[in-house]
Amino acid sequence: xxxxxxxxxxxxxxxxxxxxxxxxxxxxxxxxxxxxxxxxxxxxxxxxxxxxxxxxxxxxxxxxxxxxxxxxxxxxxxxxxxxxxxxxxxxxxxxxxxxxxxxxxxxxxxxxxxxxxxxxxxxxxxxxxxxxxxxxxxxxxxxxxxxxxxxxxxxxxxxxxxxxxxxxxxxxxxxxxxxxxxxxxxxxxxxxxxxxxxxxxxxxxxxxxxxxxxxxxxxxxxxxxxxxxxxxxxxxxxxxxxxxxxxxx
Amino acid sequence: xxxxxxxxxxxxxxxxxxxxxxxxxxxxxxxxxxxxxxxxxxxxxxxxxxxxxxxxxxxxxxxxx
Numbered sequence: 001x002x003x004x005x006x007x008x009x010x011x012x013x014x015x016x017x018x019x020x021x022x023x024x025x026x027x028x029x030x031x032x033x034x035x036x037x038x039x040x041x042x043x044x045x046x047x048x049x050x051x052x053x054x055x056x057x058x059x060x061x062x063x064x065x066x067x068x069x070x071x072x073x074x075x076x077x078x079x080x081x082x083x084x085x086x087x088x089x090x091x092x093x094x095x096x097x098x099x100x101x102x103x104x105x106x107x108x109x110x111x112x113x114x115x116x117x118x119x120x121x122x123x124x125x126x127x128x129x130x131x132x133x134x135x136x137x138x139x140x141x142x143x144x145x146x147x148x149x150x151x152x153x154x155x156x157x158x159x160x161x162x163x164x165x166x167x168x169x170x171x172x173x174x175x176x177x178x179x180x181x182x183x184x185x186x187x188x189x190x191x192x193x194x195x196x197x198x199x200x201x202x203x204x205x206x207x208x209x210x211x212x213x214x215x216x217x218x219x220x221x222x223x224x225x226x227x228x229x230x231x232x233x234x235x236x237x238x239x240x241x242x243x244x245x246x247x248x249x
Numbered sequence: 250x251x252x253x254x255x256x257x258x259x260x261x262x263x264x265x266x267x268x269x270x271x272x273x274x275x276x277x278x279x280x281x282x283x284x285x286x287x288x289x290x291x292x293x294x295x296x297x298x299x300x301x302x303x304x305x306x307x308x309x310x311x312x313x314x
Contacts, residue, residue, distance in 0.1 A: 065292065065296060065298070068288065068289070068292035069289055069292045069293055069296075070289075071285070071286055071288070071289045177310060177313075178310075179310070180303070180306040180307040180309075180310040180311075181285070181289070181307055181310070181311075183303060183306070184293055184296075184299050184303050184304075184307050187298050187299055187300070187303060188296065188298055188299075190298045
């Protein structure tokens with residue numbers, strides 16, 4: 001159908017990929033797609049005890065471990081800082097350069113209406129980069145991409161926008177057969193898991209991911225699932241390629 | 250709650266995820282077949298953060314495909 005087999009997931013923090021879309025990425029890899037991962041920050045504010053440098057070093061390593069379990073072709077950190085991702089021309093050019101370098105046919109990121117600004121700005125930057133990367137005279141690294149990629153947004157946190165309204169879902173992907181691998185990938189983020197385990201006395205980190213995946217799965221009559229909404233604004237492709245690819249197996 | 254948020258952004262996502270569940274158009278998507286690559290198996294087996302139960306679960310799920 002198409003020669004381009006590259007997929008790019010760009011999410012804000014080191015464990016967001018495992019929580020929100022790892023099962024779907026594992027399925028795509030199983031179909032022969034080349035999946036590249038990018039995290040916007042090294043999770044440098046994800047600790048109450050360690051310094052920014054210390055926790056960032058740990059979480060970069062955890063992200064790579066998770067990527068190895070997912071089976072990703074690459075995993076890069078774009079080195080923004082937690083709570084400080086901004087929409088400016090420098091950030092726009094950086095993201096466009098990543099899109100040009102990977103040249104994905106399909107991109108996954110966080111939704112435009114999410115619970116915190118890092119998720120919202122990441123969504124805006126990725127959407128913007130998908131568009132700009134195809135403009136030959138845009139001042140970003142690399143050559144202009146030949147086609148605007150498919151763009152999908154993950155679930156918003158809680159499945160609601162800032163007004164408490166349900167956010168849209170255009171496709172829900174069965175990840176029942178991938179849940180153990182997804183769980184193992186998330187378990188790599190031990191710094192976050194350990195913190196929650198100490199605070200709550202239980203393995204909330206893993207259990208919460210599985211509970212959310214089970215809730216999504218229940219919507220389509222399977223054990224576990226991940227939900228997405230497709231960006232259908234001009235000039236992105238309009239057909240639901242994700243559902244098409246993963247429904248027909 | 251403030252300390253919780255500042256201490257773990259990823260963890261806070263999960264806490265918030267569980268606070269609600271939305272509705273939408275669903276496309277039933279059966280699971281793909283396929284097994285793990287040797288690199289994935291090695292990444293799991295060599296990682297001490299993956300408990301023996303998790304390793305067993307991954308192996309069982311991989312073999313059931």
